[in-house]
Amino acid sequence: MLDEAWSLSSSVALRPEPFGALAYHFGTRRLTFLKAPGLVEVVRGLGAAPDVRDALTTAGIDTAEWPTYVAALRRLADTDMIAPRTGGSA
Amino acid sequence: MTELDVRPSTPARPATGSLVEQFEYGLDAPICLTWELTYACNLSCVHCLSSSGRRDPRELTTGQCEAVIDELQRMQVFYVNVGGGEPTVREDFWHLLDYAVAHQVGVKFSTNGIRLTPDRAAVLARTDYVDVQVSLDGATAEVNDHVRGAGSYATAIRALDNLAEAGFEDAKVSVVVTRHNVGQLDAFKRIADDHGATLRLTRLRPSGRGADVWDELHPTAAQQRELYDWLVGAGENVLTGDPFFHLAGYGESPMPGLNLCGAGRVVCLIDPIGDVYACPFAIHDTFLAGNLLRDGGFGQVWRTSELFADLRSPQTSGACTRCQFFDSCRGGCMAAKFFTGLPLDGPDPECVRGFGETALAADDRAATIASRRPADDHSHRTAPAVRRPVPVQIGTRPGPSAPPVSACSESPLAGFTRD
Ligand code: SF4
Ligand code: SF4
Numbered sequence: 001m002l003d004e005a006w007s008l009s010s011s012v013a014l015r016p017e018p019f020g021a022l023a024y025h026f027g028t029r030r031l032t033f034l035k036a037p038g039l040v041e042v043v044r045g046l047g048a049a050p051d052v053r054d055a056l057t058t059a060g061i062d063t064a065e066w067p068t069y070v071a072a073l074r075r076l077a078d079t080d081m082i083a084p085r086t087g088g089s090a
Numbered sequence: 091m092t093e094l095d096v097r098p099s100t101p102a103r104p105a106t107g108s109l110v111e112q113f114e115y116g117l118d119a120p121i122c123l124t125w126e127l128t129y130a131c132n133l134s135c136v137h138c139l140s141s142s143g144r145r146d147p148r149e150l151t152t153g154q155c156e157a158v159i160d161e162l163q164r165m166q167v168f169y170v171n172v173g174g175g176e177p178t179v180r181e182d183f184w185h186l187l188d189y190a191v192a193h194q195v196g197v198k199f200s201t202n203g204i205r206l207t208p209d210r211a212a213v214l215a216r217t218d219y220v221d222v223q224v225s226l227d228g229a230t231a232e233v234n235d236h237v238r239g240a241g242s243y244a245t246a247i248r249a250l251d252n253l254a255e256a257g258f259e260d261a262k263v264s265v266v267v268t269r270h271n272v273g274q275l276d277a278f279k280r281i282a283d284d285h286g287a288t289l290r291l292t293r294l295r296p297s298g299r300g301a302d303v304w305d306e307l308h309p310t311a312a313q314q315r316e317l318y319d320w321l322v323g324a325g326e327n328v329l330t331g332d333p334f335f336h337l338a339g340y341g342e343s344p345m346p347g348l349n350l351c352g353a354g355r356v357v358c359l360i361d362p363i364g365d366v367y368a369c370p371f372a373i374h375d376t377f378l379a380g381n382l383l384r385d386g387g388f389g390q391v392w393r394t395s396e397l398f399a400d401l402r403s404p405q406t407s408g409a410c411t412r413c414q415f416f417d418s419c420r421g422g423c424m425a426a427k428f429f430t431g432l433p434l435d436g437p438d439p440e441c442v443r444g445f446g447e448t449a450l451a452a453d454d455r456a457a458t459i460a461s462r463r464p465a466d467d468h469s470h471r472t473a474p475a476v477r478r479p480v481p482v483q484i485g486t487r488p489g490p491s492a493p494p495v496s497a498c499s500e501s502p503l504a505g506f507t508r509d
Contacts, residue, residue, distance in 0.1 A: 013194070015119065015166040018103055019112040022121065024168040026196065026219060031121060031168075033109055 001070050005085040006055075007047035012081050014044065023081050030079055038065075039072055046082060110350055116402035119165040119392065120358040124370040127155070127183065128175040128362045129468035132204050133239045135227070137266060137307060139298040140361075140373055142175040143470035148363040152182040154383065158360065159186070161388050162195050169196035169219070173370075175362065175468075178205035184213070191219050200225060200264060202242060203249025211249075211256035223264040223290065224249050229277035233270050237307070247281070254285040261287040262329070266294050267317060268307040275320045279328065290329040291317075296429045296439075297371040299469065301459075350420045354379065354401035358392065366391045368401060371425035374464050408435040409445055422446075428462055431455030 008014065011027045014034075021040040023032045034040045041059040049055035052073065056066055076082045103115040130145035131138075150158070162170065170190065177183055178201050190197050196219035203224050206214075214220055224246050228234025231243035253261045263282040265271065271278070275291075282289040296304040309317065321328060353368035354377075360366055361373065366388065368377040379395035382388040392398065410421040421427075422438020430439045430450065437445035 013166060013168065015168075017112075017117055018115070019109075022117070024166075026168070026194075029169070029196070035109060035112075 002053040009083045116355040122357045124171040125360045127177040131176040135238045137300040141298040141467045163193040172199040203246045206249035211252040215256040215258040223262040229274035250285040262290045272313045354398040431458035
């Protein structure tokens, strides 16, 4: 995943909350809570970053924590909260 | 508001902590907002939680409703549960529905079906982000109309027919489980299946006119067992919670529900005249946070109401503090305690450990219950006005072999434990 380009799904909106953010998917009506402010920053930065690695670096995430973050991103991908960018940069 | 003054002054939100702990301190906007558009209703259901019937002359105008939707969009309230009264009797209902959807506020509305004509059904079938729940409290006209009024069964079935013919996908048939209809579950399921709809079973609460009939209508302990067995057999095809959105917490196992009273924290009600209450099941001055017309808008009320500030602190819990289930129950439902005359810092009337039963039996609650009658009752004056204290009687419960389900659960099995 680290070398892939991802972004927030087009039907998902992020709402800032004191503990991080709440992500709402208008299609599946699923509500997910992003409890770590770092994760919120990574997710927000995905669309503008060439790949996940870059998004993690830009958000200042310690490399030791990357596996945790990638696992979290995968879970968000499973529910279509984030989606791979296909056909070049978005 | 004296009942709420048992809470300590609001402590600061911890920087970390579980989602439930974070929820205790409230969110920047509600995630479970109910908006009752009118108190007017063509029916007079005996268990109406908002004591609806007559239109309130102070009802919000179309322009005022649009302004509320604009604000919900700004606050990123992604969807709203619309009800009433019967929301579709408002002339501008379909306009407001379109307006909300166009402003990224999805709508789930509950209706008795009175205005769901074939034409309307066709329009709804083409609209995204709209969920329709048709209320039906009996699988036969006899059982349904006894609670919801003459002709209401035929109206609901006609609405479901129209939705199905228009190709509206996955409407909900919403059933409040009562002592009278618990034996009709298979028939309800057939009605839903025949209409390409999903059956949704919910819980009877002692709110509004529901307080008057709760004792006669809430399922007995034996019926809860029947319901439990039926649900186990029915599998995942029957909804017992909120079908509109699913909660998932990052960093912890999926949450079975809120596991705390969400009132004023994540749950809220806007009533037809713009009054903002902590919870749709708590229409009473004690839980009135303000009015969005008088107090600078919904967001202002949500953020600055003293009542909400008070509610957004860890629940104090009296007898519950030492309970092994406190983490998952947190003392249960504030509204249920309030309308059954129990102290708000004690156990729920349906406490799985039986403490509620003890409290209900020990106290002379009649005076408390009388003082907790809603001031505003919009019931039709011709409706059978049963006005007596809630004669709560709760069947003996099996021992607490399992923690209670979420306090906010709409599940008709909330509080039920299989031994
Ligand atoms: S189970 Fe009963 S005693 Fe325990 S927290 Fe819930 S209401 Fe209180
Ligand atoms: S626990 Fe009861 S009072 Fe609290 S939000 Fe849920 S339904 Fe409302």
